[in-house]
Amino acid sequence: MSIQLLSEHLQTIYNHAESTYPDECCGIILGYLGTSKTVVEVMPTENAWIQEAANFPGEVQSQERRYAIAPQVMLQVQKTARDNSLNIIGIYHSHPDYAAIPSECDRIYAWPEYSYIIVSVQNSKADDIQSWSLDQHHQFQPELIKNII
Numbered sequence: 001m002s003i004q005l006l007s008e009h010l011q012t013i014y015n016h017a018e019s020t021y022p023d024e025c026c027g028i029i030l031g032y033l034g035t036s037k038t039v040v041e042v043m044p045t046e047n048a049w050i051q052e053a054a055n056f057p058g059e060v061q062s063q064e065r066r067y068a069i070a071p072q073v074m075l076q077v078q079k080t081a082r083d084n085s086l087n088i089i090g091i092y093h094s095h096p097d098y099a100a101i102p103s104e105c106d107r108i109y110a111w112p113e114y115s116y117i118i119v120s121v122q123n124s125k126a127d128d129i130q131s132w133s134l135d136q137h138h139q140f141q142p143e144l145i146k147n148i149i
Contacts, residue, residue: 002144003029003090003115003131005039010147013119014126016044017094021124023047026067028077029090029115036146037089037115043077045069059105066105067093090115090131097122100130102140110134115143 009029016025026047031039052068053061060066069091081088091114095101100120102110110116112134120128131143 001036001133002146003037003039003117004146004148005042006148009039009042010129012042012044013092013117013129017119017121017126018124020047020094021121022096023063024049024065024067024094024096026069026091026093028069028074028088029092029117030077030081030084030086031089033087033089033113039089040086042092045073045077048073056109064096088114090117092117092119094119094121094126100128102132107134107138107140110138110140112138116140117145 016027024047027042027044029039030041031037047063047067048070049063049066049068053059078088095118098120100118102116102118116132118130119126131145132140133143135141
């Protein structure tokens with residue numbers, strides 16, 4: 001499987017990641033599912049980790065190492081997507097001063113069929129970007145990013 005996005009989608013992710021540095025950013029990816037995933041819209045969201053951390057006992061309490069999208073935001077975006085005949089096809093987030101590789105926490109809380117785009121931000125500048133999706137054993141596998149313009 002691959003995920004197809006426009007240059008403007010990538011730029012939105014890069015800009016969001018750099019603007020929240022040294023905290024992680026996060027957002028929702030809307031589009032179509034098919035033989036590949038086609039992105040229609042990238043929606044930056046607030047990193048609600050501070051408000052949501054209590055729901056993840058034993059996890060670190062810093063937005064520099066974790067992200068969360070508020071459940072009410074997910075529900076609202078899901079409704080909007082459905083009203084516009086779109087699907088939530090993925091989530092993006094940043095890894096400040098760390099590689100664009102999913103953490104164990106990313107894997108544990110990941111949902112099947114979603115793409116997980118991770119952008120590495122080194123010293124406040126967006127660097128590497130990778131997309132991941134879960135296999136049948138709930139392990140992340142790299143997913144090809146196709147820049148369609």
